[in-house]
Amino acid sequence: MSDGVFVTGTGTEVGKTAVAAALARTATADGRRVAVFKPAVSGLGGEGEPDHALLRRAAGSRQSDDEIAPYRYRPPVSPHLGAALAGEAIDPARLRAAARAAAQGSDRLVVEGVGGFLVPLTLGYLIRDFARDLGLPVVIASAPGLGTINHTLLTVESVRATGLELTAVVLTPWPSQPTEVERSNREAIERLGGVGVATLPRLELSEPSTWPQLELGAADRSRADARR
Ligand SMILES: Nc1ncnc2c1ncn2[C@@H]1O[C@H](COP(=O)(O)OP(=O)(O)O)[C@@H](O)[C@H]1O
Ligand SMILES: [Mg+2]
Secondary structure, eight states: OOSEEEEEESSSSSSHHHHHHHHHHHHHHTTOOEEEEOSEEOOTTSSSOOHHHHHHHHHTOOOOHHHHOSEEOSSSSOHHHHHHHTTOOOOHHHHHHHHHHHHTTOSEEEEEOSSSTTOEEETTEEHHHHHHHHTOOEEEEEOSSTTHHHHHHHHHHHHHHTTOOEEEEEEEEEOSSOOHHHHHHHHHHHHHHTSOEEEEEOOOTTOGGGOOOOOOSHHHHHHHHHHO
C-alpha cells in the first residue's frame, strides 16, 4: 500500500480516533483524496458517534460503513469476542482485501486500529499482524498524563519489533497549559523511545474545519513546535 498511516495506541480510549481523524483531515485539507479504514468497531450500542462515522466525516469520504469497518459489534468488547458473540469469526483475508479496496482510488489511507497493538482480531491474528500485513508506517496515540511513559514505551518496542516504521507518538489531548509532568513525559518518551513526539490539542470534534493541521515527521515537527 503506497501512501498511508496506521494509527495504533497504548490502549482503548487513548485518542486513536482523534489522531486518525486529525491526520485524515490534514490530508483532505491538502487536497488529497483520503480513505479511512478500521478493521473492527465495537461498542456500537454506546453513546456518541461511532469511530467509522467520525473518521468518514473528518476525511470527507463517501465510503459506506461496510467499506470503512467491515466488522461492527454492539458490545464494548475486544473484536475477537465481539465476533464470537455475534456467532462469527473475523477473517484476516477479508480485512486485507477490504483495506486494499478502500485504498483504491484514494491518495492516502488512514487506518485506525482497535484498542492497543496486541489486541486480538482473532486469537491467531492480532492488530499487530494486520498492521504488519498492510506495511504502513505507524503512529502511536497516547495520553499526556501519569502512566504514559511505560505504556508508550511498551508500544514503541512492540511496533519496532514488527519491523514497521514508527513515524511518531502523538500525545492527545495536549492541554493548552501543560503541567510539569506532561512536559516531562513528552521529553522522557522522546529520549527513551528515540522517537519524535508530537502533540494534538483538544479538538471540537463536531467541527473538522476548525482543527489544526497535524503534520508528522522531523521537518514538520519543527514547524508545529514553532506554532505553539
Ligand atoms: N485531541 C482531542 N480532542 C478532543 N477529544 C479528544 C482528543 N483526544 C482524545 N479525546 C477524547 O478522549 C476520548 C478517547 O478518544 P478516542 O479518540 O475516542 O480514543 P480511542 O480511539 O483510542 O478509543 C474521547 O472522548 C475523545 O473525544
Ligand atoms: Mg477509536
